[in-house]
Amino acid sequence: MNYEAVIGLEIHVELQTRSKIFCGCSTAFGDEPNTNCCPGCLGLPGSLPVLNRRAVEFAVMAALALNCRVQERSIFARKNYFYPDLPKAYQISQDDFPLAWGGYLEVDFPEGSRRINLLRAHLEEEAGKLIHAGDSIISAAYSLVDYNRAGVPLLEIVTEPEIRSGREARLFLEELRTLLRYTGVSDVKMEEGSLRCDANISLRPVGSSKLGVRTEVKNLNSFRAVEQALNYEAERQARILDEGGEIIQCTCHWDDSRKATAVMRLKEGAADYRYFPDPDLPPLTLERSAIEALRDKLPELPREKRQRLQERYGLNAEEAAIIAATREMAAFFEQAAEDYSDHRNLVNWVQGDLIYQLRESGKEITQLSPVLLIELLELLDGGEINRPVAKELLEEMVKSGAAPRKLVQQRGLGKIADRGELAPLVEQVIAENPAAAENYRSGKKKALAFLVGKVMALTRGRADPQELNRLFQEILKK
Ligand SMILES: [Zn+2]
Structure with missing residues (x-):
């Protein structure tokens, strides 16, 4: 039955x-x-x-x-x-x-x-x-x-x-x-x-x-x-x-x-x-x-907060539930949203990598300043660091509270756009991959991406891809 x-x-x-x-x-x-x-x-x-x-x-x-x-x-x-x-x-x-x-x-x-x-x-x-x-x-x-x-x-x-x-x-x-x-x-x-x-x-x-x-x-x-x-x-x-x-x-x-x-x-x-x-x-x-x-002492309650976060920042129901899981997390998000206008990007980072890193390190959101997260996102938005570096910095930032800009300077993690630094790497990769270089010269454009990828690997993703493209084209034309 x-x-x-x-x-x-x-x-x-x-x-x-x-x-x-x-x-x-x-x-x-x-x-x-x-x-x-x-x-x-x-x-x-x-x-x-x-x-x-x-x-x-x-x-x-x-x-x-x-x-x-x-x-x-x-x-x-x-x-x-x-x-x-x-x-x-x-x-x-x-x-x-x-x-x-x-x-x-x-x-x-x-x-x-x-x-x-x-x-x-x-x-x-x-x-x-x-x-x-x-x-x-x-x-x-x-x-x-x-x-x-x-x-x-x-x-x-x-x-x-x-x-x-x-x-x-x-x-x-x-x-x-x-x-x-x-x-x-x-x-x-x-x-x-x-x-x-x-x-x-x-x-x-x-x-x-x-x-x-x-x-x-x-x-x-x-x-x-x-x-x-x-x-x-x-x-x-x-x-x-x-x-x-x-x-x-x-x-x-x-x-x-x-x-x-x-x-x-x-x-x-x-x-x-x-x-x-x-x-x-x-x-x-x-x-x-x-x-x-005592009723006046009650804070905004979860249901109202989720509703408001959806309307104000364009979150979907699932995202609002994650951000509003605690008052502290919601406060962090709203504080960051005040000074960082790309709310879509912000919510993606908070609900993804940030919450993951908090869980991994056993830290509370209250131990982290929203100012640091904004600093990190602005470094990324401005092209000063790439995405893998940003993720690495986020982990460090959550663990130690260190400021991302300082970490970039200390560890030399910024983007390499300097031709003087990149040119020898380009020469090296051409020397090591003569077949690919020959393919490019004979008109196979796809070979260029392969060569650029090799320099990216050498620099752990920090080389500026546009500058690399230009350098390869110049050097291979010779
Ligand atoms: Zn007692």
Whole structure:
């Protein structure tokens, strides 16, 4: 039978505040385990939570960027469950009264752009991090726990089940990451866990509106894993349904090395968590004017920026997406475009060689001045250097920040147009290739290109081809 997948995502975003959400401990990533902890985030008796204002501001900004309705009053609730990474045996989260309702993200899918609606966004605290011995949580002989992460502020974003494939889930997450990176509230690094995603998926016959039994997939550590795990799960469920079997509601773990899901536990319902309002925290109240002031702090968002770059600089959609992938890259491009009018040439260099060299050298675009790129392009446009030299200089410029004009002088990379320098090379090539020289003299014009090519090779492309043509013609006429 033909099925349609119904996919909803739950995304956890670590907000990049300097301290934790309910205490003053550092949120630095990668510190020695269990060094950024206090009685508060370890849940010792008698300690009380104090809400971090910055975490609230960041959460509101993200919610506004996602078109959510931010609530003037929301309530922190205890989500009760016992797990080794949760020393209080409850997580401070939000339940019936979240920070924000609704919202949407517009995503460009291959079939066209579509809004994916959001259900809600709420604030909560991170749990600690379990480090399992061996490759897999299921086969681990033991696990270690690091409480440095316990209490890092999290924004949980829940989508409506409007995503239809693993590919769509991936594109949605990539767009979400770009948007959140723009707002500056999170570094959204999936590899460091500051952006994480759980997905639930069910199947229904195409055309039906009835919902099937869903499974939840956890441990999706990369965009690729999200796509693969959902495709795997869709195929697995379809096979069971086709054989007349029944899908069992459960939580599964994606095993990236086996490229398969494995059942972790049968799914709990919300009732199992025994949510209740946290008696240690008053309701979170926000003035409408304060919410609007945070909206004013939002930068131009990716969708608007891509649109504007297309209109203003004549970029196509794909180019605009590459240039506007980060605010920093777009700022670099726009700064360069102000002083360099050949925007077509500029975008070709930025999206091609420049981005390639940044990736190769591990440098950030903010480490490079647009002035240097313009200097390089002007050397090339003015014929002072050739293209291979320009590429070589770009690599050097990205690596060391050296100015291209200076490099040309230091290394003698400029074009050789001096007849005194070229003439001996022309003589040499004629002497070494008497047959070609004879062919030219007897009227085969093509032989000239061959001879010019030989001098080009000797000078690694730096000889001025027009001057060479003239020299060969003069010398061969003698
Ligand atoms: Zn603490």
